[in-house]
Amino acid sequence: MHDENATPVPDESTDGHSRRAVLRTAGIAGAGLGLGTFAGGTARADTPDPARTAGAAEGPAGAAPARKGKTMIGVPFEARSTVRVGMIGLGNRGGGMIDLFLAQSGVRVVALCDPAKDKTAAAAKKVVAAGQPAPATYTNGDNDFEKLCARGDIDFVYVATPWDWHFEMAKTAMLNGKHVGVECPLALRLDHLWELVDLSERTRRHCMQLENCCYGKNEMRVLRMAHAGKFGDLLHGAGAYNHDLRQLMFDPTYYATPWRRLWHTRLRGDLYPNHGFGPVANYMDVNRGDRATHISSFGTPALGLAEYRKAHMPPGDPSWKETYIESDRTVSLVQTAKGRVIRLEHDVSTPHPYSRVNSLGGTKGLFEDYPARIYIEPDHTDDQWGDFSKYAAEFDHWLWKEHANPPGGHGGMDYLLVFRLMQCIRLGLVPDFDVYDGATWTAPVPLSHASIKAKGAPQEIPDFTRGLWRKARPGMDSEKPKAS
Structure with a gap:
């Protein structure tokens, strides 16, 4: 039996939204895979040119569209004594994360949405058990989330639904004046990423990719060491989502519908770059002095899911109608404006131990994770890996010193993500990351697909900050803020 709390990273919701997501997914599976029909189901009349979604139509040399509002860089939340939260998606991810929101002081969960009435009822019971008033519930079909977003008593909307819905829900939340946080990926098309950037700027609402791995203990220690110059001038880094999900993707008790597996019939590139890209981008101050400029991606044949199906699924199972094209392993190289290189990997369909790779190298040495080990001068000169734990006292982030044993899943990073986000909203602070980071970390989804189709040809990564x-x-x- 899969233990969600033992899993190093999140697998998004098994909520009722996935019923329609399957229909949306199935509608374009195998239908030419034009990037203009990502994540929105069958093509609509307003579907943008596929070149636009691949990053080739933003103007000369990939120039950004004209800014439609003021930048959200450095914009603080409005301080408030109580943060009122609405949650959309209450399956595997949302159903667990609600506990962490309820564990925060100064946070009220006022509304819940999921077409699965049993999941919504179970989550509502948790709210009442935590001593809060019974939340409003929205279970009337796939689009009832619109009513949640329209409420006047919500400050922040949390989205943990199948990927097809992320863009639509984030957009609806901002148009209704709400800050919004979305589980990864933020969106699945470049034009949708640009639209979220523009909406955030126009509505003055933050739209964030809730990347929990950025709050991992090792990641935050490496971040502080990098900023202290312990690695010298930074040269290269690596991150990954290498997680054997074969059993879960074919398990109807874990994913109520096969929405996640069906993405393997639609794309060849890196479906989940954020867990690896986010931390390394932070080490290198991407969007804060450097930026990711290009990506080149390569993919293996797609064999793993078909072999697993042959060994484990009975004849007549609906999965036998599926044709998988997603590369079993994708490897991407990202170039930055300062000439640094970031390697990204994705593999969820072959047998291997879990790893996010999480590596950083510079002129003074190297850190590599899984297992954690370090070699930096002048501390190490014997060609033997050093003990990373020796740097804890000096370089652990204040969040980990203040919360030495945080509750919740994924080693505590989920709790620290929620704690810090709610703290920033309560105190009126600038968030740790913003819509520009989320768009950058997610851009490899469509761009890696385009690069693999073009035999590794570099794809330009948009400058979502527009030069800032x-x-x-x-x-x-x-x-650490003076107030708590």
Whole structure:
């Protein structure tokens, strides 16, 4: 039996939204895979040119569209004594994360949405058990989330639904004046990422990719060491989502519908770059003095899911109608404006131990994770890996010193993500990351697909900051606020 709390990273909701997501997915599976029909089901009349979604139509040399509002860089939340939260999606991910929202002081869960009435009822019971008033519930079909977003008593909307819905729900939340946080990926098309950036700027609402791995203990220690110059001048990094999900993707008790597996019939590239890309981008101050400029991706044949199906699924199972094209392993190289290189990997369909790779190298040495080990001068000169734990006292982030044994799943990173986000909203602080980071971390989804189709040809990564990446600014390496 799969233990969600033992899994190193999140697998998004098994909520009722996935019923329609399957229909949307099935509608375009195998239908030419034009990037203009990602994540929105069958093509609509307003579907943009596929070249636009592949990053080839933003103007000369990939120039950004004209800004439609003021930047959200450095914009603080409005301080409030109580943060009122609405949650959309209450399956595997949302059903667990609600416990962490309820564990925060100064946070009220006021509304819940999921077409699965049993999941919504179970979550509502948790709210009442925590001593809060019974939340409003929205279970009337796939689009009832619109009513939640329209409420006047919500400050922040949390989205943990199948990927097809992320863009639509984030957009609806902002148009209704709500800040919004979305489980990864933020969206699945470049034009949708640009639209979320523009909406965030126009509505003055933050739209964030809730990347929990940025709050991992090792990741935050490496971040502080990098900023302290322990690695010298940074040269290269690596991140990954290498997680054997074969059993879960074919398990109807885990995913109520096969929405996640069906993405393997639609794309060849990196479906889940955020867990690896986010932390390394933070180490290198991407969007804060450097930026990701290009990506080249390569993919293996797609054999793993078909072999697993042959060995484990009975004849007549609906999965036998599926044709998998997603590369069993994708490897991408990202170039930055300063000439650094970031390697990204994705593999969820072959047998292997779990790894996010999480590596950083510079002129003074190297850190590699899984297992954690370090070699930096002048501390190490004997060609033997050193003990990473020896750097804990000096370089652990204040969040990990203040919360030495945080509750919740994934080693505590989920709790620290929620704690810090709610703290920033309550105190009126600038968030640790913003819509520009989320768009950058997610852009490899469509761009890796385009690059693999073009035999590894580099794809330009848009500058979602529109030139403001050149200015150094704070990010994840935050100072502890004076107020709590």
